[in-house]
Amino acid sequence: MPTPREGSAVLEFHDVWFGYEPGRPVLRGVSFRVPRRGHLALIGPSGAGKSTVFALIERFYDPDRGRILADGADLRRLDRTVHRSGIGLVDQDCPVLHGTLLENLTYAAPEASGAEVERVIELAGLGELVTRLPLGLDTPVGERGAALSGGERQRVAIARTLLARPRLLLLDEPTAHLDAENEAALRRTIDQVAAECALIVIAHRFTTIRTAAQVIVLDQGVVSASGTHHDLVASSGYYRGLAAEWTGRDADSPATVPPTRLNSTEPEP
Numbered sequence: 001m002p003t004p005r006e007g008s009a010v011l012e013f014h015d016v017w018f019g020y021e022p023g024r025p026v027l028r029g030v031s032f033r034v035p036r037r038g039h040l041a042l043i044g045p046s047g048a049g050k051s052t053v054f055a056l057i058e059r060f061y062d063p064d065r066g067r068i069l070a071d072g073a074d075l076r077r078l079d080r081t082v083h084r085s086g087i088g089l090v091d092q093d094c095p096v097l098h099g100t101l102l103e104n105l106t107y108a109a110p111e112a113s114g115a116e117v118e119r120v121i122e123l124a125g126l127g128e129l130v131t132r133l134p135l136g137l138d139t140p141v142g143e144r145g146a147a148l149s150g151g152e153r154q155r156v157a158i159a160r161t162l163l164a165r166p167r168l169l170l171l172d173e174p175t176a177h178l179d180a181e182n183e184a185a186l187r188r189t190i191d192q193v194a195a196e197c198a199l200i201v202i203a204h205r206f207t208t209i210r211t212a213a214q215v216i217v218l219d220q221g222v223v224s225a226s227g228t229h230h231d232l233v234a235s236s237g238y239y240r241g242l243a244a245e246w247t248g249r250d251a252d253s254p255a256t257v258p259p260t261r262l263n264s265t266e267p268e269p
Ligand code: ATP
Pocket: 020, 021, 026, 044, 045, 046, 047, 048, 049, 050, 051, 052, 053
């Protein structure tokens, strides 16, 4: 990513159209703005185009129409490698490699200082895990090592990505069940990371969506609503429907966004 310009957003989509095949647009006129700090949640049913937004941000594809700006500069004009060096991606699949927890954290940044490692452990809420493991950071994890839960694995991946000090972190939140402790840890991590850099989360959990500074609802490639949780409760029939489903559930049963819910709602008022 280029050097920041005062006042510019870290990323902006301006009326972006994109399709994998000619004549079949997957994103249709998508616009949004990502400030330098803060948590933006991207929600919508399966196939709405959320992962495609991430693919365009990383510049695996260019828009067919419209523009994507990073720090005010058109992505098409930026060197791909330089642009990607400012972006961290944590996807749903977070394998733990053979080796110790420390090696898992630092394999992409072996020169990271002890203080840097401490910082990302704190940010990713891994302090308790380190204390619990028999050899702390030197405990073997992964195959035949100490078993980490899905939530811990994802926070290890977040910590590893943060070591590179990305300006923008893209997080594809797990759809799989997390226990209450891991769910709360993920929410705290998201809050802490959002204080450090720009964060876009493909979100599937009410606990993380309701604390986002901005929620964008994508429906069949179109931004059908955006705003805070409170804005959307007031303005979006779709969101109200989701919120009613979520809050109707047992609080101990972490709720995820039903993949087909959007298609079954009435049109927006
Ligand atoms: P999910 O929540 O299931 O991951 P999503 O909202 O992330 O869905 P995308 O993965 O962005 O949606 O897919 C949007 C549309 O683009 C879908 O119709 C999908 O089939 C199509 N699509 C995604 N990737 C490709 C590809 N590489 N080639 C062709 N079509 C694709």
